Amino acid sequence: PDMRIRVSTEVREQAPWLPTAVAGQLFGMTGQPAPSLYEERVGLNSGLSAHLVDPLAAWPELLRNHKRDHLLVFLTLAGTVALAWVITVSYVRERRHHRATRDLAEQLQSANTLLSAEARHDALTGALSRRYFLDLLRHEIDRAHLGNQPLCMAIADLDHFKQINDRFGHAAGDRALEHFVETCRAELRGADAIGRLGGEEFGVLLPGTDLAGGREVVERLRLRLKAVPSAKLPASVTLSVSIGITELSVDDLPERIMSRADMALYAAKTGGRDRTEALPPDDTAPPARTVASVW
Numbered sequence: 001p002d003m004r005i006r007v008s009t010e011v012r013e014q015a016p017w018l019p020t021a022v023a024g025q026l027f028g029m030t031g032q033p034a035p036s037l038y039e040e041r042v043g044l045n046s047g048l049s050a051h052l053v054d055p056l057a058a059w060p061e062l063l064r065n066h067k068r069d070h071l072l073v074f075l076t077l078a079g080t081v082a083l084a085w086v087i088t089v090s091y092v093r094e095r096r097h098h099r100a101t102r103d104l105a106e107q108l109q110s111a112n113t114l115l116s117a118e119a120r121h122d123a124l125t126g127a128l129s130r131r132y133f134l135d136l137l138r139h140e141i142d143r144a145h146l147g148n149q150p151l152c153m154a155i156a157d158l159d160h161f162k163q164i165n166d167r168f169g170h171a172a173g174d175r176a177l178e179h180f181v182e183t184c185r186a187e188l189r190g191a192d193a194i195g196r197l198g199g200e201e202f203g204v205l206l207p208g209t210d211l212a213g214g215r216e217v218v219e220r221l222r223l224r225l226k227a228v229p230s231a232k233l234p235a236s237v238t239l240s241v242s243i244g245i246t247e248l249s250v251d252d253l254p255e256r257i258m259s260r261a262d263m264a265l266y267a268a269k270t271g272g273r274d275r276t277e278a279l280p281p282d283d284t285a286p287p288a289r290t291v292a293s294v295w
Contacts (some may be wrong), residue, residue, distance in 0.1 A: 003053070003227060004027060004029065005027050005029055005036075005038055005053065006025075006027060006028050006029075007024070007028070008027055008028035008029065008035045009025060009028075010035070011023045011026050011035050014063055015038060015063060015066065017066065025037065025054070026150075027053075028077045029053065029055070032055055032058065033060075034055050034056050034057060034059040034215075035054060035055075035056055035059060036053050036054060037052075037053070037054045037056065038051070038052070038053050038054075039051075039052045040052075043120075045190065045191065045193070046132075046139065046193075047139065047151045048135070048136070048139065054108065065093075065097075069090055069093070069094075072086045072089070072090060073086065073087075075190055078133060085149075097278060099174055100144065105142065120132045122195075122196040124174055124177060124178065124196075125177050125178050125180075125181040125196055126178075126181060127181045127184075127194050127195050127196045127202060128193060128194065128195035128196070129195065129196065130195060130196060130198060132199050132270045133168075133193065133195025133196075133197070133203050133205075134193065134195075134254065136193055136195070136205065137153065137203070137205060137254050137257075137258075138254050140193075140205055140207055141248060141253075141254055141257070143207070143250065144207065144248055145248075145250070146244050149151065149207070149208050150208060150209055150210040150211075150247060150248065151205070151206070151207055151208070151209070151247065151248040152203060152205075152206040152209045152210070152211060152213075152214030152217075152244075152245055152246070152247050152248070153199070153203065153204070153245070153246060153247075153248070153257045153258065153261045154203070154204040154206070154214065154218050154242070154243055154245035154261060155201060155202070155203055155204075155243070155244050155245075155258075155261045155264075155265045156180075156201070156202045156203075156204060156221075156241050156242070156243045156265075157200055157201045157241065157242050157243075157265055157269070158176060158177070158200040158239065158240075158241050159239075159240045159241060159242055159273040159274055160273075161176070161199070161200040161239075164176055164237060166234075168234055168237060172233055172234065172260070173200075174236065175230060175232040175233050176200075176233060176237070176239055177196075177200060178230075178232075179225075179230035179232065179233065179239065180202070180225060180239070180241065181194060181196075181202070183221060183224055183225050183228065184202070184204065184221060186224065187217065187220055187221045187224055188204070188206075188221075189223075190219070191207055191208070192204065192205060192206050192217075193205040197252050202216065203258075203261075204243075204245075210247060211245070211246070211247040211278055211280060211281070214245050214247065214278075215276060215278045218245050219243075221241075221243070221275050222240075222241055222243055222274070222276055225239055225240065225241055226238070226240055226274070228238055233258050240273065240274035241274070242265060242268040242269050242273045242274060242275060242276075243264030243265065243268060243275075243276045243277070244262065244263065244264025244266065244267065244268050244276075244277050244278075244279070245264055245276065245277075245278045245279075246260040246261045246264055246278065246279045246280070246281060247280065247281045249281035249282065252281065255262070260279050260281075261279070263279060264278060264279040265277070267279075
């Protein structure tokens with residue numbers, strides 16, 4: 001359902017003492033009596049945006065506290081001693097409130113930053129997370145269909161990755177994954193995207209690229225991975241990758257292009273590994289294996 005967000009006019013009515021600059025940052029939502037903080041963040045390359053809405057649950061208490069403070073100030077007029085005492089208490093309370101508000105805002109900002117990073121990127125390699133990559137795939141498919149533009153999807157899998165873990169340890173396996181992502185970034189364009197689908201398997205999106213061009217790109221990537229070793233890995237570690245690539249058809253859904261790229265990857269694996277296999281968008285060959293659903 002739609003979430004209606006509007007500038008809250010009740011804030012000035014309920015709390016005229018609130019600074020105008022602060023009141024302008026508070027918004028109202030349908031069905032929500034308390035005002036809310038609202039922020040919009042736009043992705044660098046994806047074109048997607050995230051909208052964060054955080055209702056101020058403490059708003060009623062804040063209003064009650066303010067009214068109570070007014071009453072306390074009024075009662076202090078009864079005497080100098082009472083006045084000094086109430087002013088001191090109010091001052092301490094306001095300081096504590098501001099300090100708590102500042103700490104809460106810092107915690108909220110840190111949590112939002114961490115959440116945004118974890119939602120978008122794989123913590124180890126820095127590639128896009130599986131969930132974000134699949135969302136981006138849907139977006140790119142819609143954009144390619146709308147603009148009648150080509151789109152290639154590839155799935156890459158590091159060869160004999162388990163042997164690297166078993167022989168050199170999981171730390172070496174982690175460095176191998178990081179090196180592969182760095183190699184992809186060196187070969188891919190800024191508009192392209194790489195995401196970690198799980199383990200040593202990665203997805204690559206090539207917008208505006210047909211199958212012939214896409215195969216050239218991933219083949220350069222494969223050759224570069226073999227030709228440029230990682231300084232962080234033992235010299236005896238030789239990395240290679242098998243890649244399956246396909247092109248978007250006019251009636252493709254995300255799961256269909258994923259399945260076809262996975263079949264191309266399986267063909268590369270069964271064909272001897274360290275190679276690239278491509279399946280055209282109209283390929284009707286039966287799958288060589290059962291492809292598990294990833295949606």
